[in-house]
Amino acid sequence: MTDAEVAELRAQVAALQAERATLTALVDARGEDLAVAARVLRARAATMTSVVDAITEQSVVGTDRDGVVRVWNPGAERLLGLPRADVVRRRRITDFHDPAELAGRGLDALVSVASARGSDVRDWTYVAADGTRRTVSVAVTPRADDDGGPAGWTFVGTDTTEARAAERLKDQFVALVSHELRTPLSSVLGYLELVLDDPALGAGHRRYLTTVQRNASRLERLVGDLLFTAQVEAGRFALTPGEVDLAALVRAAGESARVTADAAGVALAVTAPSAGPVVPGDALRLGQAVDNLLSNAVKFTPRGGRVELGLGTADDGEVRIEVRDTGVGIPGAERAGLGTRFTRATTAVRAGVPGVGLGLSITHAIAAAHGGRLELAGTEGRGTTATLVLPR
Numbered sequence: 001m002t003d004a005e006v007a008e009l010r011a012q013v014a015a016l017q018a019e020r021a022t023l024t025a026l027v028d029a030r031g032e033d034l035a036v037a038a039r040v041l042r043a044r045a046a047t048m049t050s051v052v053d054a055i056t057e058q059s060v061v062g063t064d065r066d067g068v069v070r071v072w073n074p075g076a077e078r079l080l081g082l083p084r085a086d087v088v089r090r091r092r093i094t095d096f097h098d099p100a101e102l103a104g105r106g107l108d109a110l111v112s113v114a115s116a117r118g119s120d121v122r123d124w125t126y127v128a129a130d131g132t133r134r135t136v137s138v139a140v141t142p143r144a145d146d147d148g149g150p151a152g153w154t155f156v157g158t159d160t161t162e163a164r165a166a167e168r169l170k171d172q173f174v175a176l177v178s179h180e181l182r183t184p185l186s187s188v189l190g191y192l193e194l195v196l197d198d199p200a201l202g203a204g205h206r207r208y209l210t211t212v213q214r215n216a217s218r219l220e221r222l223v224g225d226l227l228f229t230a231q232v233e234a235g236r237f238a239l240t241p242g243e244v245d246l247a248a249l250v251r252a253a254g255e256s257a258r259v260t261a262d263a264a265g266v267a268l269a270v271t272a273p274s275a276g277p278v279v280p281g282d283a284l285r286l287g288q289a290v291d292n293l294l295s296n297a298v299k300f301t302p303r304g305g306r307v308e309l310g311l312g313t314a315d316d317g318e319v320r321i322e323v324r325d326t327g328v329g330i331p332g333a334e335r336a337g338l339g340t341r342f343t344r345a346t347t348a349v350r351a352g353v354p355g356v357g358l359g360l361s362i363t364h365a366i367a368a369a370h371g372g373r374l375e376l377a378g379t380e381g382r383g384t385t386a387t388l389v390l391p392r
Contacts (some may be wrong), residue, residue, distance in 0.1 A: 059126075059136070059157040060145065064148055067092040067107040079136070079159060081129035093155060098125035098133065111153050114140040127225075135161045143207040159306065172234050181223045188216050225358040232365045239282040239369055246279060246319060247272045249287050250311045257294040257309075265303035271310040277319050279390050283372045288391075289366040292359040293386045300328035300353055300384070313392075317373075321388040329380040330352070338376065347380055363388065 025354035048103045059079045062071030071090050080096055094106055101124060102109045121139045128134065136157040145151040192213045196206065232236045254270035261268040290309075297307045305326040312320050328347040330338065338345060344357040360374070363386075367374045371391050378384035 003109060047392045049122055050309060057158075058156070061093055061155040061160075062152060063093050063155070063381060064152040068111075068334050068375075069093060071154075076157075078127065079134065079157065081132075088357060091228075093153070096126050097354065098127055101125055101302065103187075109138055110138075110155070111142070114142055114153070118142070123164070124157075126344060134159055135164045145185070160354055165251070171230050177226070179227070180262045182220070182227070185220045185223065189213065192216065222358075225362060228362055229358060229365075232362075237283060237365060237369060243278050243279045244283045244286055245337075246274070246277055246311055246321065249283065250291060250309060253287060253290040253294055254309050256291065256297060258285060259309075260295070261298045261307060264298055264301075264322050266298050268298070269306070269308045271308070271312065277311075277392060279319055279392055281372075281390070282366075285366045286370070289363040289388055290321055290323075292363045293321075293388065295388070296359050297323050297325035297327065297384070300348060301325045307353075314389075317392050319390045319392055321390070322385060324383065324385045326383040329382055330376060331380050336374045337341065360386075 050140040050261035057075060060071060061069060061076050065068055068089060069087050070089065072082075072243045076087075077083055078118045082091075092107070093110065095103060097110070103260075105112075110182070111120075112245045113122075119141045121137065124136055124138050125257050126136045138158075140158045141154050141156075141206040142155055143151045176367075192209060195201065195210055196213065201209070202239045228237075251270060252267065254272075258268055287378065294307070294309060301307055307326075310322045310324075312322070314320055328345075328350075330345045330347060334345050338357075338360045340357075340361060360376075367390070368389055372389045375389060376384065377389040
C-alpha cells in the first residue's frame with residue numbers, strides 16, 4: 001500500500017471519528033432534552049394527580065375508550081365506597097350505573113351525546129358497593145391522547161340525591177296543597193255567585209261580598225298557577241294544538257287588562273294588525289302568557305305611567321308580541337334568573353309590589369313549549385320590555 005493510500009485511509013478514519021464525536025454530542029444533547037421533558041411530564045402528571053385527588057366533593061372517574069377505569073379520585077371512593085386499588089384497571093364505569101338506565105347499551109348510553117357534542121350533563125343513578133343508590137349529576141367529556149386522537153372519557157359526578165329529593169317533595173307539596181285549596185275555593189266562589197245574584201241583597205253587603213269574590217278569584221288564579229308550575233316541573237305540561245290568530249289574541253288581552261290599567265291610573269295602548277299572523281299552538285296557553293306579561297307591566301308601572309302592547313313580524317319570520325312599560329325595571333344581572341319560579345326582581349320587592357314570582361316562569365314554560373322564547377330588556381328604574389317570540 002502506498003503512502004498516498006495510507007494517508008487517504010487515515011483521513012477517512014479521522015472524518016469518521018469527527019462524525020462520531022458530533023453524533024455522540026447530539027445524542028447526549030437529545031438525551032438531556034428527553035430527560036428534561038420527562039421530568040416536566042412527571043411534574044405535570046403529579047400536579048394533575050394532586051388536583052384530582054384534592055377534589056373530594058365530586059367524583060372524578062377517567063376511563064379508556066372501552067370504559068375501563070384509569071382514574072379514581074377520593075371523591076369517587078367516598079361516593080361509591082371502593083378504594084382506588086380495587087377499581088383502577090379492574091372495573092368499568094358501567095359497573096357503577098343502574099343497568100335499567102343503560103337500557104342494554106352499555107358505555108354508549110353514557111357517552112353518545114358527549115361524543116357528538118363534546119360534552120353532556122345529566123342525572124344518572126350510581127350504585128355504590130353496598131348497594132346504596134345515589135342520584136348524581138354527571139358531566140361527561142372526551143379525553144384526547146398526545147396526537148389528538150380519542151383516549152377515553154372523563155366523568156365528573158356531583159351527588160344531588162338530597163337536592164332532587166327535596167325538589168320532589170316540594171313539587172308534591174305544591175300539587176297537594178293546590179288541589180286541596182282548589183276544591184273549597186270552587187265551592188266558595190259558587191255560593192258567592194248565588195248570593196250576589198239575589199236582588200234583595202243590600203248595596204253595602206253586595207260591596208263587601210264583591211270584595212270577597214275578587215280576592216277569592218285572585219286566590220283561585222294563584223292556585224291554578226301553582227298547579228301549572230308543578231305540571232311543568234313534573235314534565236306533564238301538555239298543549240292543545242290548533243291555529244291561533246295572534247292579532248285577535250292580543251286585542252282580547254288588551255281589553256281584559258284595560259279595566260285594571262284604568263283603575264291603576266296607567267295608560268294602555270294596543271297595536272295589532274286587523275288580521276293575522278296565525279301560528280300553530282294552544283290559544284289558551286298563549287293567551288295566558290300574554291295576560292301574564294300585561295299584568296306584570298301594569299302592576300309594576302306607577303300611576304301616570306304607560307304600557308304598550310304590540311304585535312309584529314321580524315325579518316326572519318318570527319312573530320314578536322312585545323309588552324313595554326315605564327315601570328320599576330329589572331336589574332340586568334337578575335334577568336336570567338327570573339324564569340325560575342318563586343323568583344322576583346329586587347326592584348319589585350323594594351317597590352312593595354305584591355306577587356309570588358310565578359308569572360314569568362309560567363310564560364317562559366309556555367314560550368318554550370311552543371318552540372319560542374321570552375326576552376327581557378330594559379333599564380332599572382326606567383321600565384321593562386318583555387317580548388314573546390314565536391316561530392310561524
